[in-house]
Amino acid sequence: MEGTDGSPPPSLCIVRATEFFPRLNMEKEDAELEVPYQELAGEFVLYLGRTDDGILSLSTYRIFILKNSTNSETSVPLGLIEGLQIRDLFHLIINCKDASTVKCSFETAEQCAEWLRRIQLCVGVPETLESLFAFPFHSYMSDAINMQSEAYNSPEYLERLQRAKRADDDFMSEVVRLGFDLNGTWRISKTNEEFKLCPSYPQRLLVPACISDDMLYEVAKFRGSRRLPAVVWRHKKSGAVIARCSQPEVGWFGWRNNTDEQLLKALSEACAFDRGEQMRRQSQSINTTGRRMTPSESTPSSTDGSHEEVTMDEVQKVLIVDARSYASAVTNRARGGGCECIEYYPSAEIEFMNLGNIHVIRRSFQALRQLCASPADSQNWLGSLEKTFWLQHLSGLLAATITVCHAIEKKGRPVLVHCSDGWDRTPQIVATAQLCLDPYYRTVEGFRVLVEREWLSFGHKFSDRCGHGPGSDELNERCPVFLQWLDLVHQIH
Known part of the structure; x- marks a missing residue:
């Protein structure tokens, strides 16, 4: 039964997305840096730093690379990454499962090695099914819709949740x-x-x-x-x-x-x-329609000579x-x-x-x-x-x-x-x-x-x-x- 004020009964436990998937703190290499994109529901930026030509971000869902020289953006989901390697000390090579390759260059070899370590901790075979990004996305998206949050309450997101x-x-x-x-x-x-x-x-x-x-x-x-x-x-x-x-x-x-x-x-x-x-x-x-059917067009009779339609x-x-x-x-x-x-x-x-x-x-x-x-x-x-x-x-x-x-x-x-x-x-x-x-x-x-x-x-x-x-x-x-x-x-x- 509901309480007198319309609240849920005490036996009904309502668990928010933040309890299942708590928010994670972001580590910045430069305090002036800002995340250059809109995070998805349930996505948290873990590390934010600079490359020799732009900004590199690592979140719970993807790697995001912004290159200033070409004004281009590259987003690589973590599940798409198959392998990582360092070439010539300063270049981080990301090999993807679809045969594509993404390269990041850094000013120092130490910075390149540190980013390799960070990404390696986030990729690979997940230990549990719930660690896949789909679950925090669905959980946070559901909360946002229930609370009528303007940030995510759009027809596009609502359509995705209703697929199942x-x-x-x-x-x-x-x-x-x-x-x-x-x-x-x-x-x-x-x-x-x-x-x-x-x-x-x-x-x-x-x-x-x-x-x-x-x-x-x-x-x-x-x-x-x-x-x-x-x-x-x-x-x-x-x-x-x-x-x-x-x-x-x-x-x-x-x-x-x-x-x-x-x-x-x-x-x-x-x-x-x-x-x-x-x-x-x-x-x-x-x-x-009134057109007379010819014998060849008529429905054939059964093999025993009866007039039952076959x-x-x-x-x-x-x-x-x-x-x-x-x-x-x-x-x-x-x-x-x-x-x-x-x-x-x-x-x-x-x-x-x-x-x-x-x-x-x-x-x-x-x-x-x-x-x-x-x-x-x-x-x-x-x-x-x-x-x-x-x-x-x-x-x-x-x-x-x-x-x-x-x-x-x-x-x-x-x-x-x-x-x-x-x-x-x-x-x-x-x-x-x-x-x-x-x-x-x-x-x-x-x-x-x-x-x-x-x-x-x-x-x-x-x-x-x-x-x-x-x-x-x-x-x-x-x-x-x-x-x-x-x-x-x-x-x-």
């Missing part, structure tokens, strides 16, 4: 926009609401209406990391869908799963039924796009994985895309970074670029995307995409295909929806791949998968 609340709205909006028929062909399964079906999948999944939740659990047991086939996109005209999953756990003994086979068959039949329903509705629409169009085989090479897929059988034995899946065909795994891409990116750090006028620079194989890997991703787009757009076939685990090469192919097929995703809002669904909701391992989450010390798990995809988007654009 819009996840379900985005999902339902996409279901409606893409024309999924939830009254016959498809259904939304909520069996993963507590993430017990698959911890790395979203809470709501689109599946054929004939597939029950119990069947989904059986399929999840047969797929790597329980990442079962789930539909993510539908072609509005043909009804063909794009689905994604992980590899089947076939193993050396060639295990099979009848429910998994039924699910893939249900995907192809659902798309055929979807097309048939569209044709029937179009026929009805034409008929209501809305099933020709069933197209599901195209399974395996991002790996055939040799790699077979090798994975030794670890309990593998690929679909096509004789068990008469309603599907499989194609292998021969894309490199995270270790291949990591080596290619390291070679590319070394090349970018070399002088621009070095001999045979383009030849050295070719030897990194970075562009070849992008070409392979684009070829896989074209395979998906051709099957969907030209042939009207449903496509199922997977690699080994379904969270690296799979989102690259699926997201790029949707960019090419659907102009909505080429808008700012659509691109946000695409990234949040294919990369966040479906569990790309950002923490391990980028090394900015607790427990992400394993260097063998690092790989610029998302950065590679952004480069591919840039190349298409």
Whole structure:
């Protein structure tokens, strides 16, 4: 109960952001210096000093460099920093995870070494999740909005805080926009609401209406990391869908799963039924306009001679796009994985895309970074670029995307995409295909929806791949998968 003065009850503890994330004091090298930018909510400047050509600031969120000679500003988030080094005593080199390099020069070697020490204390793998800047930002931003602070109470910040609340709205909006028929062909399964079906999948999944939740659990047991086939996109005209999953756990003994086979068959039949329903509705629409339908346009009758309407169009085989090479897929059988034995899946065909795994891409990116750090006028620079194989890997991703787009757009076939685990090469192919097929995703809002669904909701391992989450010390798990995809988007654009 509330107090007589309207205050909260004594048992209700209200914790302010300053109690969770106390403000930190700033250390200045010069008392006359002022912070040259507006801090974000929850951001505190730790050190403020001078370079030989401007001002350098280190906060709980970023490094900010202001150069007087060029009047340029550089802001580097701490999570983007991969390494630091000193060159020629006076130059501090900041190497970033996106292959960019930032250089600061100081008047003395002691000052350069001190700034190296300061920054090293603030970067690296965080010990706890709460130490990531997103948490103090959200906490201070929430307090500012509740207290109606003019400093941060703007529509832009308010929009950022409301993103999490819009996840379900985005999902339902996409279901409606893409024309999924939830009254016959498809259904939304909520069996993963507590993430017990698959911890790395979203809470709501689109599946054929004939597939029950119990069947989904059986399929999840047969797929790597329980990442079962789930539909993510539908072609509005043909009804063909794009689905994604992980590899089947076939193993050396060639295990099979009848429910998994039924699910893939249900995907192809659902798309055929979807097309048939569209044709029937179009026929009805034409008929209501007063135009007489010809026998060839009429809805076909059932095979037993009755006059019951049959809305099933020709069933197209599901195209399974395996991002790996055939040799790699077979090798994975030794670890309990593998690929679909096509004789068990008469309603599907499989194609292998021969894309490199995270270790291949990591080596290619390291070679590319070394090349970018070399002088621009070095001999045979383009030849050295070719030897990194970075562009070849992008070409392979684009070829896989074209395979998906051709099957969907030209042939009207449903496509199922997977690699080994379904969270690296799979989102690259699926997201790029949707960019090419659907102009909505080429808008700012659509691109946000695409990234949040294919990369966040479906569990790309950002923490391990980028090394900015607790427990992400394993260097063998690092790989610029998302950065590679952004480069591919840039190349298409």
